[in-house]
Amino acid sequence: MxxxxxxxxxxxxxxxxxxxxxxxxxxxxxxxxxxxxxxxxxxxxxxxxxxxxxxxxxxxxxxxxxxxxxxxxxxxxxxxxSPPAGPKTHIVAPGENLSLVAMRHGITAAAIARVNGLSNPHFIRVGQRLTIPGAGHESSTHRVRSGDTLWDLSRRFGVPAEAIARANGLRNPSHVRIGQVLVIPRGGGxxxxxxxxxxxxxxxxxxxxxxxxxxxxxxxxxxxxxxxxxxxxxxxxxxxxxxxxxxxxxxxxxxxxxxxxxxxxxxxxxxxxxxxxxxxxxxxxxxxxxxxxxxxxxxxxxxxxxxxxxxxxxxxxxxxxxxxxx
Ligand SMILES: [Zn+2]
CATH class of the missing domain: 2.70.70.10 (Glucose Permease (Domain IIA))
Structure with missing residues (x-):
């Protein structure tokens, strides 16, 4: 059996x-x-x-x-x-760039840029206050590995492929790059x-x-x-x-x-x-x-x-x- x-x-x-x-x-x-x-x-x-x-x-x-x-x-x-937290504030410290801030909070730089309306994510100032979307808003991220497709991720995380595509502004959902960090929105629809x-x-x-x-x-x-x-x-x-x-x-x-x-x-x-x-x-x-x-x-x-x-x-x-x- x-x-x-x-x-x-x-x-x-x-x-x-x-x-x-x-x-x-x-x-x-x-x-x-x-x-x-x-x-x-x-x-x-x-x-x-x-x-x-x-x-x-x-x-x-x-x-x-x-x-x-x-x-x-x-x-x-x-x-x-613990249950999902709401948005937090991060004050940019010397030597930090957006990628580093994103990594510290376990979300993508794109998500922070979007929430804060940053037109140029490469320039953030020391002392700048950034809103960090909470877990209930952007629950997790996933770095695309060889062999991953959007549909694999959809199944793995129980989130519709369209929701992942939308959350990441993917124009062509059949092309995700290896190494690309994707926001996995919370919930399965x-x-x-x-x-x-x-x-x-x-x-x-x-x-x-x-x-x-x-x-x-x-x-x-x-x-x-x-x-x-x-x-x-x-x-x-x-x-x-x-x-x-x-x-x-x-x-x-x-x-x-x-x-x-x-x-x-x-x-x-x-x-x-x-x-x-x-x-x-x-x-x-x-x-x-x-x-x-x-x-x-x-x-x-x-x-x-x-x-x-x-x-x-x-x-x-x-x-x-x-x-x-x-
Ligand atoms: Zn359990």
Whole structure:
């Protein structure tokens, strides 16, 4: 079964790309997709999701689900994972140029030039105040590697290709240069309407929102809560998976009436079995830190038509005052 899944996953990956690609990592190095064991495991988890959704055909592969974020870094206590901040001000210091300022804030020089209306980005003065767009505005950047296309990036970050093209003023989206730094706008476009209403699966602090993070898409919403805190079904549904998944640790996946999936990862304890029907609010697992996680939290995913979507878009207004604005 495992072998078959991995083979199928490789088949999917060939179907999708038609060639071996390289993928960029947060540290700027690259690694091929076929010799990356973790990526294979990610692919397996992704495939399991497809199987859980009852649609194993390559045409329904969740191409917007590039991977999992807890692989060896981050977690609820990681400062970089805090909710998006608003714009900041930077006062230009001696010796700084726009590229340096941009690098310090993890955004592109073009983004700073645009926000500040700089007609000539090569000339900034010492002492000049620059507005630095916040994370909610320009969430992340990506340096184009060999083999990257706009469509690869679109899939990897869960952001429409047109949105990336627009954010970077690309006239010809089929030509991105190796080494070019692109702004990856936040969010994956408007969340499609779904036929179920969710409740919060856990009461706790949001320790990391959905969206681009460390050069990849963070495919869920992290809610920090003490180990053992009950995890509740966000809506009524059928348990399609209740077991250990690579990276995700002990995980429950529910399929809801309209075929939307919800996923609950890193549990310390699983309290339901595959095939079981659950009611909304039923306790299905307990919060833990299993899999690639650095502290107890729930990683909650909402998968609509095979694509992870921002859970907050569906949970908003469900009675928590501390929810950050989308
Ligand atoms: Zn997470």
């Amino acid at each position: 495992l072998w078959a899944n991995l083979s199928l996953m490789r088949f999917h990956s060939r179907q999708e790309k038609g060639r071996m690609t390289t993928q960029s990592r947060g540290d700027g190095s690259t690694m091929s997709s076929t010799d990356h064991p973790i990526r294979n495991l990610i692919g397996l988890a992704t495939l399991l999701l497809v199987l859980a959704a009852g649609s194993p055909g390559p045409e329904r592969a969740p191409v917007g689900s590039p991977g999992f974020e807890h692989l060896g870094q981050g977690g609820p206590s990681t400062p970089i994972a 408007a969340a499609p309407a779904i036929g179920v209403q969710f409740i919060w699966p856990v009461a706790g602090r949001i320790s990391s929102p959905f969206g681009p993070r460390w050069g990849r898409l963070h495919t869920g919403l992290d809610i920090a809560a003490p180990t053992g805190t009950p995890i509740r079904a966000a809506a009524a549904g059928v348990v399609t998976t209740s077991r250990w998944l690579a990276g995700y640790g002990r995980t429950v996946i529910l399929r809801h009436e309209d075929r939307t999936l919800t996923l609950y990862a890193h549990a310390s304890k699983l309290l339901v079995r595959s095939g079981q029907t659950v009611e909304q609010g039923q306790i299905i697992a307990r919060v833990g830190s299993t899999g690639n996680s650095t502290g107890p939290h729930l990683h909650f995913e909402v998968i609509v038509h095979g694509r992870p979507r921002d859970p907050l878009a569906y949970l908003r207004g469900q009675g928590r005052a501390s929810v950050p604005a989308p």
